[in-house]
Amino acid sequence: DFDLIKRWLKYCQANHHECRQSPNPTAFHLQVIDSQTRSLVVITPNDPYAALSYVWG
Numbered sequence: 001d002f003d004l005i006k007r008w009l010k011y012c013q014a015n016h017h018e019c020r021q022s023p024n025p026t027a028f029h030l031q032v033i034d035s036q037t038r039s040l041v042v043i044t045p046n047d048p049y050a051a052l053s054y055v056w057g
Contacts, residue, residue, distance in 0.1 A: 009049070 012019045030043045032050050043050060 030050075031040045032043055033039070034041045
């Protein structure tokens with residue numbers, strides 16, 4: 001339910017000081033997998049979050 005997730009994120013940004021902090025532009029180079037294009041992409045300071053998933057197998 002994406003509407004529920006959006007509400008959680010808005011609440012977090014409005015009520016948690018840690019969630020309102022500006023990203024550190026000198027942070028390490030982080031790559032993630034874009035599940036739509038199935039390619040590696042670099043996270044930038046403008047990306048508000050990344051979802052993590054793991055499946056035991």
